[in-house]
Amino acid sequence: xxxxxxxxxxxxxxxxxxxxxxxxxxxxxxxxxxxxxxxxxxxxxxxxxxxxxxxxxxxxxxxxxxxxxxxxxxxxxxxxxxxxxxxxxxxxxxxxxxxxxxxxxxxxxxxxxxxxxxxxxxxxxxxxxxxxxxxxxxxxxxxxxxxxxxxxxxxxxxxxxxxxxxxxxxxxxxxxxxxxxxxxxxxxxxxxxxxxxxxxxxxxxxxxxxxxxxxxxxxxxxxxxxxxxxxxxxxxxxxxxxxxxxxxxxxxxxxxxxxxxxxxxxxxxxxxxxxxxxxxxxxxxxxxxxxxxxxxxxxxxxxxxxxxxxxxxxxxxxxxxxxxxxxxxxxxxxxxx
Amino acid sequence: xxxxxxxxxxxxxxxxxxxxxxxxxxxxxxxxxxxxxxxxxxxxxxxxxxxxxxxxxxxxxxxxxxxxxxxxxxxxxxxxxxxxxxxxxxxxxxxxxxxxxxxxxxxxxxxxxxxxxxxxxxxxxxxxxxxxxxxxxxxxxxxxxxxxxxxxxxxxxxxxxxxxxxxxxxxxxxxxxxxxxxxxxxxxxxxxxxxxxxxxxxxxxxxxxxxxxxxxxxxxxxxxxxxxxxxxxxxxxxxxxxxxxxxxxxxxxxxxxxxxxxxxxxxxxxxxxxxxxxxxxxxxxxxxxxxxxxxxxxxxxxxxxxxxxxxxxxxxxxxxxxxxxxxxxxxxxxxxx
Numbered sequence: 001x002x003x004x005x006x007x008x009x010x011x012x013x014x015x016x017x018x019x020x021x022x023x024x025x026x027x028x029x030x031x032x033x034x035x036x037x038x039x040x041x042x043x044x045x046x047x048x049x050x051x052x053x054x055x056x057x058x059x060x061x062x063x064x065x066x067x068x069x070x071x072x073x074x075x076x077x078x079x080x081x082x083x084x085x086x087x088x089x090x091x092x093x094x095x096x097x098x099x100x101x102x103x104x105x106x107x108x109x110x111x112x113x114x115x116x117x118x119x120x121x122x123x124x125x126x127x128x129x130x131x132x133x134x135x136x137x138x139x140x141x142x143x144x145x146x147x148x149x150x151x152x153x154x155x156x157x158x159x160x161x162x163x164x165x166x167x168x169x170x171x172x173x174x175x176x177x178x179x180x181x182x183x184x185x186x187x188x189x190x191x192x193x194x195x196x197x198x199x200x201x202x203x204x205x206x207x208x209x210x211x212x213x214x215x216x217x218x219x220x221x222x223x224x225x226x227x228x229x230x231x232x233x234x235x236x237x238x239x240x241x242x243x244x245x246x247x248x249x250x251x252x253x254x255x256x257x258x259x260x261x262x263x264x265x266x267x268x269x270x271x272x273x274x275x276x277x278x279x280x281x282x283x284x285x286x287x288x289x290x291x292x293x294x295x296x297x298x299x300x301x302x303x304x305x306x307x308x309x310x311x312x313x314x315x316x317x318x319x320x321x322x323x324x325x326x327x328x329x330x331x332x333x334x335x336x337x
Numbered sequence: 338x339x340x341x342x343x344x345x346x347x348x349x350x351x352x353x354x355x356x357x358x359x360x361x362x363x364x365x366x367x368x369x370x371x372x373x374x375x376x377x378x379x380x381x382x383x384x385x386x387x388x389x390x391x392x393x394x395x396x397x398x399x400x401x402x403x404x405x406x407x408x409x410x411x412x413x414x415x416x417x418x419x420x421x422x423x424x425x426x427x428x429x430x431x432x433x434x435x436x437x438x439x440x441x442x443x444x445x446x447x448x449x450x451x452x453x454x455x456x457x458x459x460x461x462x463x464x465x466x467x468x469x470x471x472x473x474x475x476x477x478x479x480x481x482x483x484x485x486x487x488x489x490x491x492x493x494x495x496x497x498x499x500x501x502x503x504x505x506x507x508x509x510x511x512x513x514x515x516x517x518x519x520x521x522x523x524x525x526x527x528x529x530x531x532x533x534x535x536x537x538x539x540x541x542x543x544x545x546x547x548x549x550x551x552x553x554x555x556x557x558x559x560x561x562x563x564x565x566x567x568x569x570x571x572x573x574x575x576x577x578x579x580x581x582x583x584x585x586x587x588x589x590x591x592x593x594x595x596x597x598x599x600x601x602x603x604x605x606x607x608x609x610x611x612x613x614x615x616x617x618x619x620x621x622x623x624x625x626x627x628x629x630x631x632x633x634x635x636x637x638x639x640x641x642x643x644x645x646x647x648x649x650x651x652x653x654x655x656x657x658x659x660x661x662x663x664x665x666x667x668x669x670x671x672x673x674x
Contacts (some may be wrong), residue, residue, distance in 0.1 A: 125462025
């Protein structure tokens with residue numbers, strides 16, 4: 001059912017049958033390290049280059065998610081997913097051998113929200129018995145794509161975030177088969193918001209207005225406020241973006257101080273891990289969802305969360321041409337199963 | 338309703354209320370030139386660089402499609418679309434000021450098929466009263482992204498195609514409001530197919546196996562064959578890819594010689610326009626759909642077509658790392674309204 005301007009409320013909410021998270025060594029040493037399904041010590045994932053490493057990461061994660069749900073590749077109707085790289089090459093080469101029909105998505109670091117939102121609609125609409133939603137990022141592919149060669153060893157300002165090496169994948173179904181981890185009861189689709197931030201080393205500031213817009217729209221469309229949720233969880237605003245989001249919400253009459261959590265802040269310990277403002281990348285919210293958020297929903301420690309992966313629509317081409325960095329954020333309401 | 342392994346048949350097919358196509362000067366001089374809604378003589382679309390030009394092209398096209406259907410921006414629930422550029426910057430910056438919730442897609446040149454397939458499911462599922470599906474490409478942004486600087490004036494082999502400067506957009510709705518141009522009765526979602534083609538100047542050969550796979554899957558899932566369609570229309574195989582597709586189909590017992598049409602072959606005159614194997618780019622199938630295919634369906638010259646935009650999953654990074662060029666093709670069955 002359409003609700004308000006940009007939301008959907010499901011009469012029969014699709015279930016998250018299960019999920020899987022695989023992360024890199026640095027993420028394994030962080031506060032969530034013990035929660036991931038697997039931590040790969042080799043940044044190359046046994047491959048010859050960074051892009052193949054990210055592809056291998058995706059493939060392993062999707063396979064693991066399918067296995068954990070007691071399913072086979074042929075049970076999965078669609079894959080919806082993406083990564084940060086130009087032309088989605090981590091995904092294209094990663095999921096190829098699974099031989100599952102693919103919808104490639106690009107929402108920058110909001111991709112997990114985009115995949116789950118679209119996936120929930122396809123599932124609830126009766127078009128997929130089972131599907132997989134996934135997103136990945138890799139520190140080294142992202143640095144190569146967006147910033148400097150690693151060998152250059154550039155200085156990073158304190159507003160910068162650290163791209164997470166990780167992939168998260170969930171399996172959605174219209175029915176609560178097995179031992180589901182949650183259900184998706186509503187979706188709020190984001191639009192592009194641009195307040196003119198031009199600093200590619202401050203993604204949090206670029207994304208916070210988009211996160212604000214999606215959360216605010218969700219409140220309007222569902223006629224709720226922050227008290228409706230046990231947590232409102234953004235993707236990778238980091239410490240700088242969080243402050244801006246809380247300010248924007250406060251100015252609009254909402255106090256998110258206690259209810260807000262950011263995956264980018266949770267995933268690293270800034271003191272010991274030198275990650276500055278926090279973690280980022282599509283993989284950041286995806287692995288935090290699968291390792292930390294879904295288990296809490298399953299155990300009913302939380303009953304309802306608004307999961308809002310946030311993306312900064314940055315490319316080296318647009319940046320070098322002097323364009324700003326617009327943001328987008330996709331909201332998914334996830335409840336205990 | 339799910340059909341076979343990778344298809345959906347709609348009990349209540351979503352309608353294509355209308356579409357719009359805007360193309361560049363060269364496309365305007367080609368065989369379809371008079372059919373486009375507009376031809377822009379300025380390759381820069383009045384902007385300062387190629388990427389902004391493509392963004393402007395997208396914005397104008399979506400606005401025109403909305404206007405032609407007698408609608409306003411606020412009537413459009415979602416935009417589903419993309420382009421060929423890294424991080425979809427043509428789309429991100431193009432549709433921003435429309436303020437419509439966005440699902441960014443990347444399917445290389447299959448993007449129009451991906452957008453219409455997903456869009457049809459969202460519409461038929463009751464999640465969007467109206468939505469827009471779109472795809473664009475621009476010759477100069479694509480050359481810059483994938484090949485050589487234009488100033489270098491590199492030689493192009495005869496297997497190469499010419500990226501179309503153009504954008505096509507359609508408006509979908511669950512109801513036949515106004516004077517609809519067609520309806521989407523089924524969708525076959527493609528998967529990645531890689532036969533190991535490594536020649537970035539021969540995209541037709543890279544995409545033909547994917548087109549074959551999707552068309553063959555459509556036949557299996559819907560229990561039909563080539564006689565079911567007035568036309569089977571691929572995106573941008575060009576002359577080389579068409580030959581491979583027909584060979585592959587023939588070896589599997591299907592003669593597509595008469596029923597097959599390729600947008601890349603239709604859009605340019607290879608003799609007078611020096612375009613070699615044909616046109617390509619997401620815009621190629623998108624503008625051909627909106628200017629040529631939909632009008633024929635509306636006039637019932639054709640009653641049912643299988644529209645199969647084809648994508649080559651190429652990036653300079655993967656190519657330079659010695660990877661092959663996998664293909665993907667998304668099928669959409671469009672019938673007279």
